[in-house]
Amino acid sequence: MVLNECASRLGVSLRQTEDQLTRDMLAATASFINCLGGINGDNPTEITRADVDGVVRELLNNNAYTIMDNIEGENKFGTAPVRDAYFALCSTKLTGNLDAVGGFIHKNQYPAPMNALRSEWGAIGNLRFLVSSIGSVVPNSSALMADVYNIFCVGMEAFAAIEQDGYSAQFIYRPPIYDGPLALNASVGYKFAEVPRITNDLWVINLRSTLV
């Protein structure tokens, strides 16, 4: 029972560590575009529809494939069709700002909300936003010393986590008998050897923004 719970928690930790490494790699190596369309007087500004359209145009010009298919419109009140889309990976702290962007469709307004991912917040144009509490933030790095939020806009197969030496992750269990003569403590853990890597630099753009 305890071992099952530990294994479950370690699994979450493993994937979250993977996410953090990928996040830091993208923050360090992906090209960026500052949001410029806002009115908060900062550099970058808050995110606007013009900024979303700009980054989508850039990805389209670079021949990046969208990741998600469109969601066809249906005859339901308050819903709207959703375009085929690139993913935009960002912090949960941006959700209020996303709500205010022109053309934002919250996932509960999708014609088929079951097509939305659990971490998805909504869509603007050809971007579908996935939010996370560990989204990329660079503190005090705007012109006015505000926090800057990185929004990684990615096309299909723009980056990958590459397993090293033929193995991905290993779950390790050492029973109590290895702990000492009294066999009091067992050990469980994991190790993994993989590296995140951009596969085509033209298919991922970091859209940097501040808050309103």
Add this chain to the structure above:
Amino acid sequence: MADNTIIQQGLFTSTGVNKTIVLRSDVDWMMTWNLTTIAGATQWDSIRHYWQRELPFGDHVIDYHAAATQAVSTTTGVAGFNGVANRPGFYLIDSSTVNSTPGAAVAVAAGTNATQPVYSTANTSPLAAGAIVRVTTATHNNINGLDFTVDTIVANTSFRLANTLATAPGGVAGAGFWRYIAPDVATYNMFYPSKRVIANITAANPAVVTTLVDHGYTTGQVVRIMVPAACGMTQMNGLLGTVTNLTAATFSINIDSTLFTAFNFPLPAAVPFTPAEVIPVGDGNAVLTGATVNQGYLGIVLASAGAVSGSPAGVNNDVIKWVAGKSFNTFLP
């Protein structure tokens, strides 16, 4: 402290600049002995420095000679001695979080309008040549929030942005702040090679690129140059080039930019803008140098106050012994 809590120890000869010690695991305390000053009995020489986690970032406990004898007095780095406060000490570095935890805002009085602006400040600790800072002032809003390598540090007086901008910021900077970002390029980004903001591109064959933060690239790596309209030289935008490493701040690429529009660093009136940037994309030679490498580490920067004793990295030619350890348990109020 039981001896068996020591995780690592070592010895080095000071070069009069900050010394970064990369540690093999997490650390709770560290101590240095200056074997050179211990052997002497010179007034105001420090002999031992101690740090543990509960101390403020950069602080330490100092044992020093208050007189020209072997008698020892004790103080803290913040309180200082011989009339000098804020003696720089130990700086714990976790490079996986270094960009997410910038140092505290330190007041800047003014900045010059030059292609290598000089900022005056009453506190330069823990800056050393090669360190990376972020400056925010009232006037230089075109470079506010960007990171820069610094050089020419005059202790508790001023520092200079090391890498030459294409054009001066456009005015004399008023009051503002600077923040300590990283001690060096290796710590600046956990992943190598990483993108850089461009300070200048020459119109020449081959074009020479200067970056705000030292680039760390090696000859043979392939980069893409991104130049938005605000920076001029838009003919360069999106071009791929192979790097020839020239200096820490500059490299040439196999692109003839002789007939391109001149590059300029945007003036304050251009804010908001996206700066020009260089993106490493691959290798052009047989040796794979451009792979994304996680170069993260945990360590301690031992500060040096240059020619002045009182910091753990000592002065030039001092022999320093150090030990770092881990506590079995930590009791906090």
